[in-house]
Amino acid sequence: MKKNPIAVAVVEDVKGTRENLVELLKRAAGLNCAGAFASGEAAVRDLPTLAPDVVLMDVNLPGMSGVQCTAQLKARLPKTQFLMLTAYENSELIFESLRAGASGYLMKNTEPNEILAAIEQVHAGGSPMSMQIARKVVSHFQEIKKPSLEFEQLTPRELEILSLLAKGFLYKEIADQLKISLHTVRGHVHLVYEKLHVQSRSEAIIKFLGQK
Amino acid sequence: MKKNPIAVAVVEDVKGTRENLVELLKRAAGLNCAGAFASGEAAVRDLPTLAPDVVLMDVNLPGMSGVQCTAQLKARLPKTQFLMLTAYENSELIFESLRAGASGYLMKNTEPNEILAAIEQVHAGGSPMSMQIARKVVSHFQEIKKPSLEFEQLTPRELEILSLLAKGFLYKEIADQLKISLHTVRGHVHLVYEKLHVQSRSEAIIKFLGQK
DNA sequence: CTGGAAACAGAACGAATGTTCTGTGGCGCG
DNA sequence: CGCGCCACAGAACATTCGTTCTGTTTCCAG
Numbered sequence: 001m002k003k004n005p006i007a008v009a010v011v012e013d014v015k016g017t018r019e020n021l022v023e024l025l026k027r028a029a030g031l032n033c034a035g036a037f038a039s040g041e042a043a044v045r046d047l048p049t050l051a052p053d054v055v056l057m058d059v060n061l062p063g064m065s066g067v068q069c070t071a072q073l074k075a076r077l078p079k080t081q082f083l084m085l086t087a088y089e090n091s092e093l094i095f096e097s098l099r100a101g102a103s104g105y106l107m108k109n110t111e112p113n114e115i116l117a118a119i120e121q122v123h124a125g126g127s128p129m130s131m132q133i134a135r136k137v138v139s140h141f142q143e144i145k146k147p148s149l150e151f152e153q154l155t156p157r158e159l160e161i162l163s164l165l166a167k168g169f170l171y172k173e174i175a176d177q178l179k180i181s182l183h184t185v186r187g188h189v190h191l192v193y194e195k196l197h198v199q200s201r202s203e204a205i206i207k208f209l210g211q212k
Numbered sequence: 213m214k215k216n217p218i219a220v221a222v223v224e225d226v227k228g229t230r231e232n233l234v235e236l237l238k239r240a241a242g243l244n245c246a247g248a249f250a251s252g253e254a255a256v257r258d259l260p261t262l263a264p265d266v267v268l269m270d271v272n273l274p275g276m277s278g279v280q281c282t283a284q285l286k287a288r289l290p291k292t293q294f295l296m297l298t299a300y301e302n303s304e305l306i307f308e309s310l311r312a313g314a315s316g317y318l319m320k321n322t323e324p325n326e327i328l329a330a331i332e333q334v335h336a337g338g339s340p341m342s343m344q345i346a347r348k349v350v351s352h353f354q355e356i357k358k359p360s361l362e363f364e365q366l367t368p369r370e371l372e373i374l375s376l377l378a379k380g381f382l383y384k385e386i387a388d389q390l391k392i393s394l395h396t397v398r399g400h401v402h403l404v405y406e407k408l409h410v411q412s413r414s415e416a417i418i419k420f421l422g423q424k
Numbered sequence: 425c426t427g428g429a430a431a432c433a434g435a436a437c438g439a440a441t442g443t444t445c446t447g448t449g450g451c452g453c454g
Numbered sequence: 455c456g457c458g459c460c461a462c463a464g465a466a467c468a469t470t471c472g473t474t475c476t477g478t479t480t481c482c483a484g
Binding site: 127165 | 310349378382413
Protein backbone atom coordinates (compact mmCIF):
# COMPACT_ATOMS: atom_id res chain seq x y z
CA MET A 1 0.00 0.00 0.00
CA LYS A 2 2.45 2.51 1.33
CA LYS A 3 6.04 2.69 0.19
CA ASN A 4 7.37 4.65 3.17
CA PRO A 5 7.08 2.95 6.52
CA ILE A 6 4.47 4.41 8.83
CA ALA A 7 6.10 6.28 11.73
CA VAL A 8 4.42 5.32 14.97
CA ALA A 9 4.90 6.74 18.48
CA VAL A 10 3.69 5.23 21.74
CA VAL A 11 2.43 6.97 24.88
CA GLU A 12 1.92 4.52 27.73
CA ASP A 13 2.92 4.80 31.36
CA VAL A 14 3.28 1.11 32.22
CA LYS A 15 6.80 0.07 31.34
CA GLY A 16 6.03 -3.52 30.39
CA THR A 17 3.11 -2.64 28.16
CA ARG A 18 5.07 0.15 26.53
CA GLU A 19 7.99 -2.10 25.75
CA ASN A 20 5.73 -4.78 24.37
CA LEU A 21 4.19 -2.29 22.00
CA VAL A 22 7.56 -0.99 20.90
CA GLU A 23 8.74 -4.55 20.27
CA LEU A 24 5.62 -5.25 18.27
CA LEU A 25 6.18 -2.17 16.13
CA LYS A 26 9.82 -2.95 15.52
CA ARG A 27 9.06 -6.44 14.36
CA ALA A 28 6.33 -5.33 11.99
CA ALA A 29 6.97 -4.76 8.33
CA GLY A 30 6.01 -1.37 6.95
CA LEU A 31 6.10 0.26 10.36
CA ASN A 32 8.71 2.29 12.10
CA CYS A 33 8.70 3.00 15.82
CA ALA A 34 9.46 6.69 16.05
CA GLY A 35 9.51 6.95 19.81
CA ALA A 36 7.90 6.02 23.10
CA PHE A 37 6.81 8.21 26.02
CA ALA A 38 5.99 7.29 29.58
CA SER A 39 3.73 10.26 30.32
CA GLY A 40 1.43 12.74 28.64
CA GLU A 41 3.66 15.58 29.78
CA ALA A 42 6.72 14.05 28.12
CA ALA A 43 4.75 13.40 24.94
CA VAL A 44 3.46 16.96 24.75
CA ARG A 45 7.00 18.23 25.16
CA ASP A 46 8.92 15.98 22.83
CA LEU A 47 6.54 14.19 20.49
CA PRO A 48 5.81 17.12 18.15
CA THR A 49 9.38 17.15 16.86
CA LEU A 50 8.98 13.54 15.74
CA ALA A 51 5.77 14.33 13.89
CA PRO A 52 4.82 10.65 13.61
CA ASP A 53 2.08 9.44 11.30
CA VAL A 54 0.28 7.59 14.05
CA VAL A 55 0.29 7.77 17.85
CA LEU A 56 -0.79 4.91 20.08
CA MET A 57 -2.15 6.67 23.15
CA ASP A 58 -3.08 5.09 26.44
CA VAL A 59 -6.32 6.60 27.68
CA ASN A 60 -5.61 6.22 31.37
CA LEU A 61 -2.39 8.02 32.05
CA PRO A 62 -1.50 9.30 35.50
CA GLY A 63 -1.20 13.08 35.61
CA MET A 64 -2.29 14.49 32.28
CA SER A 65 -4.87 12.10 30.86
CA GLY A 66 -4.57 10.54 27.46
CA VAL A 67 -7.56 12.58 26.36
CA GLN A 68 -6.00 15.90 27.32
CA CYS A 69 -2.72 14.83 25.81
CA THR A 70 -4.43 13.93 22.56
CA ALA A 71 -6.25 17.25 22.45
CA GLN A 72 -3.05 19.21 22.82
CA LEU A 73 -1.04 17.14 20.37
CA LYS A 74 -3.77 16.99 17.77
CA ALA A 75 -3.95 20.78 17.76
CA ARG A 76 -0.27 20.92 16.90
CA LEU A 77 -0.15 17.88 14.63
CA PRO A 78 -3.42 17.89 12.72
CA LYS A 79 -2.16 15.35 10.22
CA THR A 80 -1.17 12.82 12.83
CA GLN A 81 -3.70 10.09 13.55
CA PHE A 82 -4.38 9.12 17.15
CA LEU A 83 -5.32 5.59 18.10
CA MET A 84 -6.49 5.24 21.68
CA LEU A 85 -5.82 2.16 23.77
CA THR A 86 -7.84 1.39 26.84
CA ALA A 87 -8.41 -1.37 29.33
CA TYR A 88 -11.96 -0.34 30.21
CA GLU A 89 -14.84 0.57 27.96
CA ASN A 90 -15.94 3.81 29.57
CA SER A 91 -18.40 5.58 27.27
CA GLU A 92 -17.61 9.05 28.45
CA LEU A 93 -13.90 8.60 27.82
CA ILE A 94 -14.61 7.26 24.37
CA PHE A 95 -16.60 10.31 23.38
CA GLU A 96 -14.18 12.71 24.97
CA SER A 97 -11.33 11.07 23.11
CA LEU A 98 -13.09 11.34 19.80
CA ARG A 99 -13.91 14.97 20.49
CA ALA A 100 -10.26 15.51 21.35
CA GLY A 101 -9.35 14.33 17.89
CA ALA A 102 -8.72 10.60 18.16
CA SER A 103 -9.55 8.56 15.08
CA GLY A 104 -9.56 5.06 16.45
CA TYR A 105 -10.15 3.29 19.73
CA LEU A 106 -9.01 -0.18 20.70
CA MET A 107 -9.32 -2.33 23.78
CA LYS A 108 -5.98 -3.36 25.21
CA ASN A 109 -6.78 -7.03 24.90
CA THR A 110 -6.78 -6.69 21.13
CA GLU A 111 -4.59 -9.22 19.31
CA PRO A 112 -1.19 -7.83 18.31
CA ASN A 113 -1.95 -8.55 14.68
CA GLU A 114 -5.09 -6.54 14.89
CA ILE A 115 -3.29 -3.65 16.49
CA LEU A 116 -0.94 -3.59 13.54
CA ALA A 117 -3.87 -3.79 11.15
CA ALA A 118 -5.54 -0.95 12.99
CA ILE A 119 -2.45 1.23 12.65
CA GLU A 120 -2.48 0.70 8.93
CA GLN A 121 -6.18 1.34 8.78
CA VAL A 122 -6.09 4.55 10.73
CA HIS A 123 -3.23 5.74 8.57
CA ALA A 124 -5.24 4.91 5.47
CA GLY A 125 -8.11 7.13 6.59
CA GLY A 126 -10.18 4.64 8.52
CA SER A 127 -11.35 4.55 12.10
CA PRO A 128 -10.64 1.15 13.58
CA MET A 129 -12.57 0.42 16.73
CA SER A 130 -12.99 -2.66 18.85
CA MET A 131 -16.34 -4.27 18.48
CA GLN A 132 -17.72 -3.06 21.80
CA ILE A 133 -16.45 0.46 21.21
CA ALA A 134 -18.01 0.70 17.78
CA ARG A 135 -21.33 -0.35 19.18
CA LYS A 136 -21.19 2.27 21.88
CA VAL A 137 -20.40 4.95 19.35
CA VAL A 138 -23.24 3.89 17.12
CA SER A 139 -25.64 3.64 20.03
CA HIS A 140 -24.89 7.23 20.86
CA PHE A 141 -26.91 8.25 17.83
CA GLN A 142 -29.89 6.18 18.83
CA GLU A 143 -30.14 7.33 22.42
CA ILE A 144 -30.89 10.80 21.20
CA LYS A 145 -34.63 10.27 20.95
CA LYS A 146 -36.71 8.26 23.32
CA PRO A 147 -39.20 10.55 25.05
CA SER A 148 -40.72 12.00 21.91
CA LEU A 149 -44.02 10.84 23.33
CA GLU A 150 -44.61 14.29 24.73
CA PHE A 151 -43.83 15.90 21.41
CA GLU A 152 -46.37 13.78 19.62
CA GLN A 153 -49.07 15.45 21.68
CA LEU A 154 -48.25 18.77 20.05
CA THR A 155 -50.31 20.02 17.16
CA PRO A 156 -48.48 21.09 14.01
CA ARG A 157 -48.98 24.72 14.90
CA GLU A 158 -47.64 24.24 18.39
CA LEU A 159 -44.60 22.45 17.04
CA GLU A 160 -44.03 25.25 14.60
CA ILE A 161 -44.12 27.81 17.37
CA LEU A 162 -41.90 25.71 19.58
CA SER A 163 -39.33 25.46 16.84
CA LEU A 164 -39.34 29.23 16.46
CA LEU A 165 -38.92 29.60 20.20
CA ALA A 166 -35.95 27.27 19.90
CA LYS A 167 -34.40 29.63 17.38
CA GLY A 168 -34.43 32.40 19.94
CA PHE A 169 -37.32 34.49 18.68
CA LEU A 170 -39.41 36.67 20.95
CA TYR A 171 -43.17 36.26 21.15
CA LYS A 172 -43.53 39.46 19.19
CA GLU A 173 -41.27 38.24 16.41
CA ILE A 174 -43.12 34.95 16.19
CA ALA A 175 -46.43 36.76 16.02
CA ASP A 176 -45.15 38.90 13.16
CA GLN A 177 -43.71 35.97 11.22
CA LEU A 178 -46.86 33.90 11.50
CA LYS A 179 -49.18 36.90 11.06
CA ILE A 180 -51.03 36.16 14.25
CA SER A 181 -51.50 38.15 17.41
CA LEU A 182 -49.28 38.17 20.43
CA HIS A 183 -52.16 36.75 22.43
CA THR A 184 -52.38 33.76 20.18
CA VAL A 185 -48.70 33.06 20.49
CA ARG A 186 -49.05 33.17 24.23
CA GLY A 187 -51.94 30.76 24.04
CA HIS A 188 -50.03 28.26 21.96
CA VAL A 189 -46.93 28.52 24.08
CA HIS A 190 -48.94 27.92 27.19
CA LEU A 191 -50.36 24.72 25.77
CA VAL A 192 -46.90 23.62 24.69
CA TYR A 193 -45.67 24.08 28.23
CA GLU A 194 -48.50 21.99 29.60
CA LYS A 195 -47.92 19.19 27.13
CA LEU A 196 -44.19 19.14 27.69
CA HIS A 197 -44.60 19.50 31.44
CA VAL A 198 -42.37 22.50 31.74
CA GLN A 199 -42.99 25.96 33.05
CA SER A 200 -40.56 28.16 31.25
CA ARG A 201 -39.32 28.86 27.80
CA SER A 202 -35.85 27.69 28.75
CA GLU A 203 -36.99 24.25 29.77
CA ALA A 204 -39.06 23.91 26.63
CA ILE A 205 -36.12 24.85 24.44
CA ILE A 206 -33.83 22.47 26.28
CA LYS A 207 -36.27 19.60 25.83
CA PHE A 208 -36.83 20.44 22.22
CA LEU A 209 -33.15 20.69 21.35
CA GLY A 210 -32.32 17.63 23.42
CA GLN A 211 -34.61 15.27 21.58
CA LYS A 212 -34.15 16.27 17.98
CA MET B 213 -19.23 -19.32 18.33
CA LYS B 214 -22.91 -19.79 17.79
CA LYS B 215 -24.55 -23.19 17.62
CA ASN B 216 -27.73 -22.09 15.87
CA PRO B 217 -27.30 -20.59 12.44
CA ILE B 218 -27.89 -16.84 12.22
CA ALA B 219 -31.12 -16.07 10.39
CA VAL B 220 -30.55 -13.33 7.85
CA ALA B 221 -33.04 -11.46 5.67
CA VAL B 222 -32.28 -9.25 2.69
CA VAL B 223 -34.05 -6.10 1.50
CA GLU B 224 -32.73 -4.94 -1.85
CA ASP B 225 -34.62 -3.75 -4.90
CA VAL B 226 -32.14 -4.69 -7.62
CA LYS B 227 -32.81 -8.28 -8.58
CA GLY B 228 -29.25 -9.23 -9.47
CA THR B 229 -27.77 -7.81 -6.30
CA ARG B 230 -30.44 -9.38 -4.18
CA GLU B 231 -29.90 -12.81 -5.70
CA ASN B 232 -26.17 -12.53 -5.27
CA LEU B 233 -26.61 -11.77 -1.61
CA VAL B 234 -29.00 -14.65 -1.14
CA GLU B 235 -26.56 -16.98 -2.87
CA LEU B 236 -23.78 -15.74 -0.66
CA LEU B 237 -25.83 -16.38 2.45
CA LYS B 238 -26.87 -19.83 1.35
CA ARG B 239 -23.32 -20.88 0.70
CA ALA B 240 -22.07 -19.60 4.05
CA ALA B 241 -21.67 -21.85 7.04
CA GLY B 242 -23.45 -20.79 10.20
CA LEU B 243 -25.88 -18.59 8.32
CA ASN B 244 -29.39 -19.15 7.15
CA CYS B 245 -31.15 -17.01 4.60
CA ALA B 246 -34.56 -16.41 6.09
CA GLY B 247 -36.00 -14.38 3.25
CA ALA B 248 -35.50 -11.67 0.67
CA PHE B 249 -37.61 -8.63 -0.16
CA ALA B 250 -37.59 -6.38 -3.19
CA SER B 251 -39.07 -3.32 -1.49
CA GLY B 252 -39.34 -1.62 1.85
CA GLU B 253 -43.11 -1.94 1.72
CA ALA B 254 -42.91 -5.70 1.27
CA ALA B 255 -40.39 -5.99 4.06
CA VAL B 256 -42.50 -3.99 6.50
CA ARG B 257 -45.45 -6.23 5.68
CA ASP B 258 -43.87 -9.64 5.73
CA LEU B 259 -40.48 -9.50 7.42
CA PRO B 260 -41.71 -9.28 11.04
CA THR B 261 -43.13 -12.78 10.94
CA LEU B 262 -39.68 -14.12 10.05
CA ALA B 263 -38.08 -12.27 12.97
CA PRO B 264 -34.58 -12.75 11.59
CA ASP B 265 -31.48 -12.13 13.66
CA VAL B 266 -29.96 -9.82 11.10
CA VAL B 267 -31.33 -7.80 8.17
CA LEU B 268 -29.21 -6.62 5.28
CA MET B 269 -30.91 -3.41 4.18
CA ASP B 270 -30.24 -1.43 1.06
CA VAL B 271 -30.21 2.26 1.89
CA ASN B 272 -31.44 3.50 -1.44
CA LEU B 273 -34.73 1.81 -2.08
CA PRO B 274 -37.32 3.26 -4.43
CA GLY B 275 -40.52 4.23 -2.62
CA MET B 276 -40.01 3.79 1.09
CA SER B 277 -36.34 4.39 1.79
CA GLY B 278 -34.15 1.90 3.57
CA VAL B 279 -33.92 4.33 6.47
CA GLN B 280 -37.68 4.58 6.94
CA CYS B 281 -38.01 0.86 6.52
CA THR B 282 -35.38 0.26 9.18
CA ALA B 283 -37.05 2.66 11.58
CA GLN B 284 -40.37 0.86 11.27
CA LEU B 285 -38.96 -2.61 11.50
CA LYS B 286 -36.60 -1.84 14.34
CA ALA B 287 -39.52 -0.56 16.39
CA ARG B 288 -41.24 -3.92 15.98
CA LEU B 289 -38.14 -6.09 16.13
CA PRO B 290 -35.87 -4.49 18.69
CA LYS B 291 -33.67 -7.56 18.95
CA THR B 292 -33.00 -7.74 15.24
CA GLN B 293 -29.77 -6.14 14.06
CA PHE B 294 -29.80 -4.02 10.92
CA LEU B 295 -26.84 -3.83 8.63
CA MET B 296 -27.10 -1.14 6.00
CA LEU B 297 -25.65 -1.50 2.53
CA THR B 298 -25.00 1.47 0.33
CA ALA B 299 -23.30 2.40 -2.90
CA TYR B 300 -22.59 6.00 -1.90
CA GLU B 301 -21.11 7.40 1.28
CA ASN B 302 -23.67 10.09 2.05
CA SER B 303 -23.10 11.39 5.57
CA GLU B 304 -26.68 12.39 6.19
CA LEU B 305 -27.98 8.98 5.26
CA ILE B 306 -25.44 7.35 7.53
CA PHE B 307 -26.55 9.33 10.54
CA GLU B 308 -30.22 8.94 9.75
CA SER B 309 -29.76 5.21 9.45
CA LEU B 310 -28.01 4.98 12.78
CA ARG B 311 -30.72 7.07 14.38
CA ALA B 312 -33.29 4.77 12.81
CA GLY B 313 -31.68 1.88 14.64
CA ALA B 314 -29.11 0.42 12.29
CA SER B 315 -26.06 -1.13 13.93
CA GLY B 316 -23.70 -1.46 11.01
CA TYR B 317 -23.05 0.20 7.70
CA LEU B 318 -21.17 -1.24 4.74
CA MET B 319 -20.28 -0.04 1.29
CA LYS B 320 -21.62 -2.29 -1.46
CA ASN B 321 -18.18 -2.89 -2.86
CA THR B 322 -17.25 -4.78 0.31
CA GLU B 323 -15.75 -8.21 -0.29
CA PRO B 324 -18.26 -11.05 0.14
CA ASN B 325 -16.15 -12.56 2.89
CA GLU B 326 -16.22 -9.33 4.80
CA ILE B 327 -19.96 -9.06 4.44
CA LEU B 328 -20.25 -12.47 6.06
CA ALA B 329 -17.83 -11.43 8.79
CA ALA B 330 -19.86 -8.27 9.35
CA ILE B 331 -23.04 -10.26 9.74
CA GLU B 332 -21.41 -12.34 12.44
CA GLN B 333 -20.01 -9.28 14.08
CA VAL B 334 -23.25 -7.37 14.16
CA HIS B 335 -24.94 -10.43 15.58
CA ALA B 336 -22.26 -10.67 18.26
CA GLY B 337 -22.94 -7.14 19.44
CA GLY B 338 -20.51 -5.21 17.27
CA SER B 339 -21.00 -2.44 14.77
CA PRO B 340 -19.11 -3.24 11.61
CA MET B 341 -18.55 -0.29 9.35
CA SER B 342 -16.57 0.23 6.19
CA MET B 343 -13.46 2.23 6.73
CA GLN B 344 -14.77 5.43 5.18
CA ILE B 345 -18.04 5.16 7.06
CA ALA B 346 -16.35 4.70 10.41
CA ARG B 347 -14.27 7.78 9.81
CA LYS B 348 -17.32 9.85 8.99
CA VAL B 349 -19.05 8.69 12.14
CA VAL B 350 -16.03 9.49 14.26
CA SER B 351 -15.56 12.86 12.58
CA HIS B 352 -19.08 13.75 13.56
CA PHE B 353 -17.95 14.08 17.15
CA GLN B 354 -15.14 16.40 16.26
CA GLU B 355 -17.12 18.83 14.13
CA ILE B 356 -19.27 19.73 17.07
CA LYS B 357 -17.04 22.44 18.41
CA LYS B 358 -15.45 25.12 16.32
CA PRO B 359 -16.74 28.54 17.38
CA SER B 360 -15.91 28.22 21.04
CA LEU B 361 -13.94 31.42 20.69
CA GLU B 362 -16.76 33.36 22.26
CA PHE B 363 -16.99 30.94 25.14
CA GLU B 364 -13.33 31.34 25.95
CA GLN B 365 -14.03 34.96 26.80
CA LEU B 366 -16.24 33.85 29.66
CA THR B 367 -14.87 33.76 33.19
CA PRO B 368 -15.31 30.52 35.15
CA ARG B 369 -18.11 32.05 37.14
CA GLU B 370 -19.93 33.22 34.04
CA LEU B 371 -19.61 29.79 32.50
CA GLU B 372 -20.98 28.25 35.65
CA ILE B 373 -24.00 30.51 35.58
CA LEU B 374 -24.53 29.93 31.88
CA SER B 375 -24.53 26.20 32.42
CA LEU B 376 -27.17 26.58 35.12
CA LEU B 377 -29.24 28.74 32.79
CA ALA B 378 -28.94 25.94 30.25
CA LYS B 379 -30.44 23.56 32.75
CA GLY B 380 -33.55 25.68 32.96
CA PHE B 381 -33.08 27.33 36.33
CA LEU B 382 -34.57 30.70 37.19
CA TYR B 383 -32.37 33.57 38.31
CA LYS B 384 -33.67 33.09 41.81
CA GLU B 385 -32.77 29.41 41.85
CA ILE B 386 -29.30 30.13 40.57
CA ALA B 387 -28.83 32.80 43.22
CA ASP B 388 -29.85 30.33 45.92
CA GLN B 389 -27.61 27.55 44.63
CA LEU B 390 -24.55 29.74 44.39
CA LYS B 391 -25.38 31.68 47.57
CA ILE B 392 -25.21 35.01 45.82
CA SER B 393 -27.78 37.71 45.30
CA LEU B 394 -30.25 38.00 42.49
CA HIS B 395 -28.53 41.21 41.46
CA THR B 396 -25.25 39.44 41.02
CA VAL B 397 -26.81 36.79 38.86
CA ARG B 398 -28.28 39.47 36.68
CA GLY B 399 -24.89 41.12 36.44
CA HIS B 400 -23.17 37.94 35.33
CA VAL B 401 -25.88 37.04 32.88
CA HIS B 402 -25.69 40.44 31.32
CA LEU B 403 -21.96 40.07 30.74
CA VAL B 404 -22.50 36.61 29.30
CA TYR B 405 -24.98 38.05 26.82
CA GLU B 406 -22.51 40.70 25.76
CA LYS B 407 -19.71 38.23 25.27
CA LEU B 408 -21.86 35.78 23.34
CA HIS B 409 -23.47 38.58 21.35
CA VAL B 410 -26.99 37.60 22.21
CA GLN B 411 -29.77 39.46 23.91
CA SER B 412 -31.93 36.86 25.50
CA ARG B 413 -31.66 33.84 27.65
CA SER B 414 -33.02 31.68 24.86
CA GLU B 415 -30.30 32.61 22.42
CA ALA B 416 -27.64 32.07 25.05
CA ILE B 417 -28.97 28.61 25.85
CA ILE B 418 -29.17 27.73 22.19
CA LYS B 419 -25.57 28.78 21.59
CA PHE B 420 -24.39 26.99 24.67
CA LEU B 421 -26.14 23.73 23.88
CA GLY B 422 -25.23 23.94 20.23
CA GLN B 423 -21.47 24.01 20.75
CA LYS B 424 -20.89 21.65 23.59
C1' DC C 425 -76.38 18.38 14.60
C1' DT C 426 -73.75 18.24 18.84
C1' DG C 427 -69.40 17.95 20.81
C1' DG C 428 -64.62 18.32 20.76
C1' DA C 429 -60.16 19.76 18.98
C1' DA C 430 -57.50 23.42 17.00
C1' DA C 431 -56.43 28.01 15.80
C1' DC C 432 -57.29 32.50 16.74
C1' DA C 433 -57.95 36.78 19.80
C1' DG C 434 -58.56 40.03 23.75
C1' DA C 435 -57.85 41.51 28.71
C1' DA C 436 -55.63 41.94 32.98
C1' DC C 437 -52.07 40.93 36.36
C1' DG C 438 -48.00 39.34 38.69
C1' DA C 439 -43.56 37.40 38.03
C1' DA C 440 -39.34 37.03 35.69
C1' DT C 441 -36.09 39.07 32.78
C1' DG C 442 -32.96 42.56 30.65
C1' DT C 443 -30.77 47.20 30.94
C1' DT C 444 -28.40 50.86 32.92
C1' DC C 445 -26.61 52.84 36.56
C1' DT C 446 -23.36 52.98 40.87
C1' DG C 447 -20.36 50.98 44.10
C1' DT C 448 -17.41 47.58 47.06
C1' DG C 449 -13.48 44.37 47.86
C1' DG C 450 -9.91 41.13 46.36
C1' DC C 451 -6.12 39.87 43.39
C1' DG C 452 -2.39 40.01 40.09
C1' DC C 453 0.88 42.77 37.48
C1' DG C 454 3.93 46.33 35.72
C1' DC D 455 1.37 51.95 44.13
C1' DG D 456 -2.24 52.30 40.50
C1' DC D 457 -4.73 49.82 36.96
C1' DG D 458 -7.65 46.40 35.34
C1' DC D 459 -10.29 42.23 35.91
C1' DC D 460 -13.38 39.54 38.52
C1' DA D 461 -17.04 38.67 41.75
C1' DC D 462 -20.39 40.67 44.30
C1' DA D 463 -24.34 43.86 45.41
C1' DG D 464 -28.06 47.33 45.24
C1' DA D 465 -31.56 50.24 42.78
C1' DA D 466 -34.72 51.77 39.36
C1' DC D 467 -37.12 50.92 35.22
C1' DA D 468 -39.01 49.03 30.95
C1' DT D 469 -39.89 44.91 28.63
C1' DT D 470 -41.07 40.31 28.13
C1' DC D 471 -43.17 36.17 29.99
C1' DG D 472 -46.42 33.15 32.03
C1' DT D 473 -51.07 32.53 33.81
C1' DT D 474 -55.93 32.81 34.00
C1' DC D 475 -59.81 34.25 32.30
C1' DT D 476 -63.39 34.67 28.23
C1' DG D 477 -64.49 34.41 23.73
C1' DT D 478 -65.04 33.31 18.18
C1' DT D 479 -64.43 30.43 14.13
C1' DT D 480 -63.61 26.34 11.57
C1' DC D 481 -63.62 21.66 10.81
C1' DC D 482 -64.24 16.92 11.70
C1' DA D 483 -66.31 12.73 13.87
C1' DG D 484 -69.92 10.49 16.29
